[in-house]
Amino acid sequence: MSDNSLIVKEASIDDLETTLRTAAEDLRTFFTDLMDEVDQITAGWSAETGSKQAADRAARRMIDASGRAASVLETMATAVHNYGEEAHDIEVKNVAIVG
Numbered sequence: 001m002s003d004n005s006l007i008v009k010e011a012s013i014d015d016l017e018t019t020l021r022t023a024a025e026d027l028r029t030f031f032t033d034l035m036d037e038v039d040q041i042t043a044g045w046s047a048e049t050g051s052k053q054a055a056d057r058a059a060r061r062m063i064d065a066s067g068r069a070a071s072v073l074e075t076m077a078t079a080v081h082n083y084g085e086e087a088h089d090i091e092v093k094n095v096a097i098v099g
Contacts, residue, residue: 013084020077024070031066
């Protein structure tokens with residue numbers, strides 16, 4: 001019989017999932033707050049100026065990029081959660097087999 005084993009600590013899985021979800025939310029909040037601050041600073045700029053248009057384009061790109069990054073973190077959190085569930089299910093089946 002093989003001596004291969006995998007040890008999964010449920011608390012570590014939960015902590016990692018929470019950390020990833022919190023990081024995603026923090027990222028979204030940070031960039032939303034940053035863009036609100038930029039909007040306040042540039043509020044007096046005419047929408048017709050090249051600098052205001054460039055600032056708006058940059059803001060949209062930053063929001064889009066941060067949203068994609070946050071989505072990746074959420075996808076990772078979901079994968080970690082699923083891994084934890086699968087590990088638990090395997091453990092239950094193994095106990096049933098041994099028991």
